[in-house]
Amino acid sequence: MFTLVIYDITEDDLRSDVANACKRYGLTRVQKSAFLGNISSALRKELIATLNQIIRDTENNIQVYVICRPDLSLKVELGKPFRGEESEMLA
Numbered sequence: 001m002f003t004l005v006i007y008d009i010t011e012d013d014l015r016s017d018v019a020n021a022c023k024r025y026g027l028t029r030v031q032k033s034a035f036l037g038n039i040s041s042a043l044r045k046e047l048i049a050t051l052n053q054i055i056r057d058t059e060n061n062i063q064v065y066v067i068c069r070p071d072l073s074l075k076v077e078l079g080k081p082f083r084g085e086e087s088e089m090l091a
Helices: 012-024 041-055
Strands: 002-008 028-031 034-038 061-067
Touching (some): 002 012, 002 041, 012 028, 012 034, 012 041, 041 061
Antiparallel strands (some): 002 034, 028 034
16 A cells, blocks of 8 residues: 655644655655655654654644545646656555
């Protein structure tokens, strides 16, 4: 299953920590504040715990979604494509 992490974080340091955590757990940036990757349920649970530690006692927001491959294949992208760190898995 794919894991999508999206976030609204105001502090630069915390935002960087969240991005680095997502990368460490095998997710790829698909938007400035969104990461996606195909990781196991166990890794997802670890990632959620890590993200929770990063933003504990703050007013920030992180959302984690689980998406199956058939649903991901229905993705529609509008506008200028994001060309940051997008991987082959999204093609």
